[in-house]
Amino acid sequence: MLEIIKSFTEWLWGWPLLALLMGGGLIINIRTGFIQLRYFPYIMRQTFGKMFSKSEEGSGTVSAFQAMTTALASSIGAANIVVVPTIIFAAGPGAIFWMWIAAIIGQGTKFAEVALSIKYREKNEDGDFVGGCSYMLKNGLKGGLGKALGALAAFFFMIEILPSITLQTLSAAGPVENVFAATNLNENIIKTIAIIVIFIIVSIVVFGGVKQIGRVTEKLVPIMAALYILFGIIIIVMHIGDVPRVLGYIFKGAFNPKAVAGGVGGAALSKVISMGVARGVYSNEAGMGSAGYGHAAATTDHPARQGMWGVFEVFADTIVVCTISALTVLLSGVWQPGLSQAESDKLAPVAVERAFNTIFGQAGSIVISISLFLFVLSTIIVIVFYCEKQAEYLFGTKVGKIMRVVASLMILLGIFVSFEKAGVFLDFTLGLVVIPNMIGLIAMSGEIKDIKKEFFDGDNYYKLDQKNKK
Numbered sequence: 517m518l519e520i521i522k523s524f525t526e527w528l529w530g531w532p533l534l535a536l537l538m539g540g541g542l543i544i545n546i547r548t549g550f551i552q553l554r555y556f557p558y559i560m561r562q563t564f565g566k567m568f569s570k571s572e573e574g575s576g577t578v579s580a581f582q583a584m585t586t587a588l589a590s591s592i593g594a595a596n597i598v599v600v601p602t603i604i605f606a607a608g609p610g611a612i613f614w615m616w617i618a619a620i621i622g623q624g625t626k627f628a629e630v631a632l633s634i635k636y637r638e639k640n641e642d643g644d645f646v647g648g649c650s651y652m653l654k655n656g657l658k659g660g661l662g663k664a665l666g667a668l669a670a671f672f673f674m675i676e677i678l679p680s681i682t683l684q685t686l687s688a689a690g691p692v693e694n695v696f697a698a699t700n701l702n703e704n705i706i707k708t709i710a711i712i713v714i715f716i717i718v719s720i721v722v723f724g725g726v727k728q729i730g731r732v733t734e735k736l737v738p739i740m741a742a743l744y745i746l747f748g749i750i751i752i753v754m755h756i757g758d759v760p761r762v763l764g765y766i767f768k769g770a771f772n773p774k775a776v777a778g779g780v781g782g783a784a785l786s787k788v789i790s791m792g793v794a795r796g797v798y799s800n801e802a803g804m805g806s807a808g809y810g811h812a813a814a815t816t817d818h819p820a821r822q823g824m825w826g827v828f829e830v831f832a833d834t835i836v837v838c839t840i841s842a843l844t845v846l847l848s849g850v851w852q853p854g855l856s857q858a859e860s861d862k863l864a865p866v867a868v869e870r871a872f873n874t875i876f877g878q879a880g881s882i883v884i885s886i887s888l889f890l891f892v893l894s895t896i897i898v899i900v901f902y903c904e905k906q907a908e909y910l911f912g913t914k915v916g917k918i919m920r921v922v923a924s925l926m927i928l929l930g931i932f933v934s935f936e937k938a939g940v941f942l943d944f945t946l947g948l949v950v951i952p953n954m955i956g957l958i959a960m961s962g963e964i965k966d967i968k969k970e971f972f973d974g975d976n977y978y979k980l981d982q983k984n985k986k
Contacts, residue, residue, distance in 0.1 A: 533951075534794060537950065542621060543958055544625055567581055578814060580822055584825040586733045586898055589733045593891045595798060599799065604846065606787075609765040610769025612792065615834065619834035622803065631964060632656060632963070632967075633807070634812065634818075635656075648905065649949070653665045667910060668952055673949045678922070681899060681923055685927045686930045689711050691888040707931070718900060743886065751847065770792075772785075796834055810902075819967050
């Protein structure tokens with residue numbers, strides 16, 4: 517049964533889902549006029565330029581920045597450090613180019629997801645704003661189809677998150693084990709202590725509610741991202757003379773991978789494209805429907821204004837953090853043309869750590885361990901919250917709060933199980949969430965166009981902002 521699911525999942529996450537994600541994304545981008553490119557300076561001023569601004573208009577439960585960091589905490593995770601280099605070793609540097617293309621298209625998709633989550637959000641029994649993929653489908657498509665798709669999306673997302681919490685916990689415990697590997701402590705004891713500490717931290721945060729989650733992520737996400745980006749930039753600067761050569765690998769390999777390298781570096785062009793796009797989407801989560809659950813609680817005066825934070829998310833996650841991971845691996849010489857399959861398989865999972873070690877020695881391993889721990893810890897906090905929101909949508913706030921407890925206890929399950937083969941099941945269920953989400957976004961692309969037009973072409977928002985600037 518596992519092999520059948522694995523085969524189907526590999527097919528599903530091949531061209532079928534990539535065509536839906538990229539094709540649907542292009543439809544959305546065309547209808548909004550590629551706002552992420554046309555208004556990029558303005559979007560950066562309204563997001564990055566106002567990250568710590570306290571003045572906000574509109575209604576909501578948490579600040580716009582807190583909502584963004586909540587969603588960004590889910591997308592910036594182990595994939596940025598561990599998964600991104602694997603596409604270089606599996607398909608060559610050209611895959612990074614297609615990861616960038618997926619990110620540019622994904623910015624428009626995430627703008628749509630976030631904007632619609634604001635438009636179709638509701639207030640729950642506790643008085644908090646709630647929304648996301650399921651609410652968008654139910655309230656946007658209306659009728660039986662919208663309700664059915666919304667329920668399916670919530671159900672599949674919930675059963676995907678539960679085992680994912682355990683896997684993420686094990687990923688967070690791994691760096692702690694590495695740091696204390698030189699001690700005489702038993703590995704199982706270190707792992708158990710680490711998991712209990714993670715459980716305590718996550719429980720304190722998530723049981724404080726969405727406002728507490730927002731307060732923690734607004735501090736944790738900038739710190740963890742800045743730590744990793746700083747050390748990554750140092751490596752890039754130390755190899756600044758090699759940047760043109762590496763960029764040549766990326767751009768040449770994007771269209772003619774065999775001209776860049778032999779061995780696995782000479783992968784077929786179709787593999788280069790599919791792996792670059794798939795891993796880019798997997799990292800920034802554009803099209804997966806998850807972002808809306810975090811953004812729905814934001815204080816904002818217009819759906820498009822919060823949608824711009826979705827554009828910033830993809831930019832920060834993929835264009836900045838994932839690119840730094842890729843460049844450190846290529847510039848440091850960890851990846852070389854002509855590597856054998858055996859060498860690639862061995863180096864891929866530890867490529868960024870090896871790259872950091874070339875400049876910082878053993879301290880590089882410590883930085884990677886700290887970064888991995890913080891990245892994954894923030895992800896766990898947010899997906900426990902997401903799991904609660906799926907149950908709340910399906911069964912109400914009381915069951916949602918019960919699921920919050922169940923989801924938190926999944927952390928402790930990491931002490932007893934490994935879920936080595938759960939990745940196949942997680943990818944399968946996540947694929948089943950993507951399908952209704954993208955169907956909804958495509959069906960409501962006209963509404964997305966109207967949201968964009970009202971904000972950027974009307975007289976009350978964009979033009980007013982530009983007038984005030986002058």
